[in-house]
Amino acid sequence: MSNERTFESGAGVKEYDIATNGITLHVTEQGEGPAVLFCHGFPDTSYTWRRQMEAAAAAGYRAIAPDMRGYGRSSAPTDSNLYTPLHTVGDLVGLLDALNIPSTVIVGHDWGATHAWNAALMRPDRFRAVFCLSVPYAPRGDISVFDRMRQAGREDDFYMFEQIKPEADQIWADAAVTIPGMLYWASGSAPVDTCWNPFDLARSFHRPAPGSLPAWAEPGYVAHNIATFQRTGFHGGLNYYRAAEPFFHLSGPWKGAKIGQPSFFMGGQADGLKLLYPLTIDQMRANLPGLVGGLEIDNVGHWLQHEARDVVNENLVAFLREVSPVQST
Amino acid sequence: MSIATPALTSHITNSSRHTTHYWQAGPGDGPLMIFLHGWPGIGLLWRAQMEAFAAVGWRCVAPDMRGYGKTSAPAVHGAYSIQEIVQDMVELHDHLGDQPAIWIGHDQGSPVTGALASHHPERCRGAVFVSVPYFPTAFALPTLISLVDRELYPANEYPDGPWDYYRFYLTHFDQATSDFDADVRATLAAIYRSGNPAAMGQVYRSAKITSGGGWFGTAHHAPDVTRDPDLWPADDFDALVDAFHTHGFRAPNAWYLNDDANIAYASEARNGGRLDMPVLFLNGDWDALCDITRSPLGGPMREACEALSAVNLSSGHWLPLERKAESIQAITSWLEAHSLMPHNV
Numbered sequence: 001m002s003n004e005r006t007f008e009s010g011a012g013v014k015e016y017d018i019a020t021n022g023i024t025l026h027v028t029e030q031g032e033g034p035a036v037l038f039c040h041g042f043p044d045t046s047y048t049w050r051r052q053m054e055a056a057a058a059a060g061y062r063a064i065a066p067d068m069r070g071y072g073r074s075s076a077p078t079d080s081n082l083y084t085p086l087h088t089v090g091d092l093v094g095l096l097d098a099l100n101i102p103s104t105v106i107v108g109h110d111w112g113a114t115h116a117w118n119a120a121l122m123r124p125d126r127f128r129a130v131f132c133l134s135v136p137y138a139p140r141g142d143i144s145v146f147d148r149m150r151q152a153g154r155e156d157d158f159y160m161f162e163q164i165k166p167e168a169d170q171i172w173a174d175a176a177v178t179i180p181g182m183l184y185w186a187s188g189s190a191p192v193d194t195c196w197n198p199f200d201l202a203r204s205f206h207r208p209a210p211g212s213l214p215a216w217a218e219p220g221y222v223a224h225n226i227a228t229f230q231r232t233g234f235h236g237g238l239n240y241y242r243a244a245e246p247f248f249h250l251s252g253p254w255k256g257a258k259i260g261q262p263s264f265f266m267g268g269q270a271d272g273l274k275l276l277y278p279l280t281i282d283q284m285r286a287n288l289p290g291l292v293g294g295l296e297i298d299n300v301g302h303w304l305q306h307e308a309r310d311v312v313n314e315n316l317v318a319f320l321r322e323v324s325p326v327q328s329t
Numbered sequence: 330m331s332i333a334t335p336a337l338t339s340h341i342t343n344s345s346r347h348t349t350h351y352w353q354a355g356p357g358d359g360p361l362m363i364f365l366h367g368w369p370g371i372g373l374l375w376r377a378q379m380e381a382f383a384a385v386g387w388r389c390v391a392p393d394m395r396g397y398g399k400t401s402a403p404a405v406h407g408a409y410s411i412q413e414i415v416q417d418m419v420e421l422h423d424h425l426g427d428q429p430a431i432w433i434g435h436d437q438g439s440p441v442t443g444a445l446a447s448h449h450p451e452r453c454r455g456a457v458f459v460s461v462p463y464f465p466t467a468f469a470l471p472t473l474i475s476l477v478d479r480e481l482y483p484a485n486e487y488p489d490g491p492w493d494y495y496r497f498y499l500t501h502f503d504q505a506t507s508d509f510d511a512d513v514r515a516t517l518a519a520i521y522r523s524g525n526p527a528a529m530g531q532v533y534r535s536a537k538i539t540s541g542g543g544w545f546g547t548a549h550h551a552p553d554v555t556r557d558p559d560l561w562p563a564d565d566f567d568a569l570v571d572a573f574h575t576h577g578f579r580a581p582n583a584w585y586l587n588d589d590a591n592i593a594y595a596s597e598a599r600n601g602g603r604l605d606m607p608v609l610f611l612n613g614d615w616d617a618l619c620d621i622t623r624s625p626l627g628g629p630m631r632e633a634c635e636a637l638s639a640v641n642l643s644s645g646h647w648l649p650l651e652r653k654a655e656s657i658q659a660i661t662s663w664l665e666a667h668s669l670m671p672h673n674v
């Protein structure tokens with residue numbers, strides 16, 4: 001653990017740095033009890049989990065959220081090959097080791113869901129249950145999503161091809177525009193005919209938002225992320241997209257693998273990612289034999305932890321109580 | 330009558346675990362004064378002070394610190410913890426005869442001086458911290474962040490305040506090192522600049538290293554500047570450049586990677602890190618990073634020192650080079666006030 005001294009930045013919120021797996025992770029923590037580890041996605045920071053961490057802490061859990069590598073105040077290697085789930089799961093195992101936590105529930109959103117599913121897959125001994133938002137679990141198949149899109153002739157319109165380009169760093173660079181834009185266009189508040197579509201660059205999620213953000217986007221959170229990305233840029237975050245195809249070729253050993261631990265999935269019916277991952281909860285169950293439940297919410301898009309904060313908190317706490325009960329004293 | 334300038338002579342001492350190269354001046358039987366340079370230096374930083382104090386009877390010694398100059402530079406980052414470096418100093422001090430010494434540290438030499446004084450007070454008659462104050466809980470990022478002036482550096486925009494450059498070693502170590510190594514002479518010339526009084530009260534550029542993509546931005550090498558003639562003498566600057574051609578910045582930068590070990594070590598200091606010997610702090614009034622007159626940075630030192638004198642000099646961060654005569658005068662006055670000059674020995 002890099003800093004034994006911690007300092008309070010809010011009600012019972014601690015921040016500290018942990019040196020592990022060759023990098024430094026900046027970590028926020030709140031509450032005491034069984035551990036719950038939160039993994040944010042793109043383009044985000046651990047602060048995205050503020051309300052879920054409060055809810056988990058209030059329910060008797062120890063909520064822990066790192067800035068994932070590449071983001072915020074954690075290390076951001078320049079080399080995109082260092083952003084596969086092999087790296088992030090290594091970071092998370094190292095984080096648990098540094099905190100002397102034998103096993104945890106893991107929560108993920110967006111890319112953080114990919115990390116959480118992979119953590120559960122690779123280390124069932126350390127990740128006892130998994131709760132994910134927006135990105136469902138689909139086992140590694142025979143062909144990468146990139147090749148699938150190439151074969152479908154979508155090289156010029158599938159959003160991930162734009163995200164992996166070097167110039168994406170610049171496309172995203174104006175965080176005061178792109179952060180609110182991403183929150184708006186990927187959400188269920190955007191009109192259905194102009195909202196983000198992963199197969200239409202004219203409907204990208206980094207367009208400027210048309211006005212002030214809906215009430216679910218807390219100003220403090222938005223300001224925090226704008227300031228953070230103005231400082232760090234987007235190179236680290238975009239590296240997750242750049243590492244995705246190399247990881248496909250490394251992940252052969254997990255082809256077709258199922259995740260047996262207790263799991264839960266929540267998606268937004270208006271999330272553009274639904275076009276990419278059109279799975280029903282029942283279809284997910286085939287590869288998630290431990291699936292405890294799932295929920296897809298109408299009129300909610302990609303940002304469930306903000307757009308449907310209370311529903312997420314309620315289902316998360318219920319899941320935690322089921323899979324990781326707080327010891328009564 | 331003319332007095333010859335005392336010559337600096339070069340020496341090596343070996344222990345089973347380490348080799349230290351050091352410069353020495355003055356009478357071999359004089360009282361000991363030991364000078365510790367910081368990042369990114371060599372013992373010759375202290376030439377002016379060594380010559381002046383040697384001339385009045387002190388035995389002046391200035392090692393190249395671990396990772397610098399002709400001293401050994403282990404490859405492992407963990408080798409640059411303060412505990413390891415203090416052990417180097419203990420071995421050097423034993424080699425010099427172990428009579429209690431005046432220890433003087435600048436920049437990263439200051440935390441070494443503080444740790445030596447707090448863990449081995451019997452080796453220290455007096456401690457002088459130059460530019461960087463003493464931190465009883467260690468010179469480490471969490472300590473420093475807790476002391477940031479939040480009016481100048483709002484937490485949302487500058488979570489690490491002017492210590493963002495320190496964060497950058499943690500987040501981008503390889504790039505930080507390769508940017509400095511790209512042109513060692515230009516890097517050192519760019520780093521060693523005289524202070525600028527107009528920079529005070531402004532957000533310092535060390536707060537914007539992450540947002541700028543490094544000290545040198547997208548260029549990834551130092552701007553084409555030449556040596557500031559007011560700081561290093563030309564020959565000493567050449568020696569400094571040569572030393573960095575040998576080892577580069579990896580080892581010096583690794584001093585920033587040991588917060589965990591350094592905080593744990595500080596917590597084991599005698600007396601909770603309190604210093605009972607006379608302590609002098611030389612503050613650079615134009616040191617936009619470390620000045621203690623406009624920020625809370627000196628608070629822990631004021632609490633922890635039994636007998637603290639603080640002197641404010643018109644200087645930037647490179648005070649031993651920028652204010653050679655004034656620093657000698659300030660140290661002399663403090664030694665006299667505490668009856669520590671050679672004729673009192």
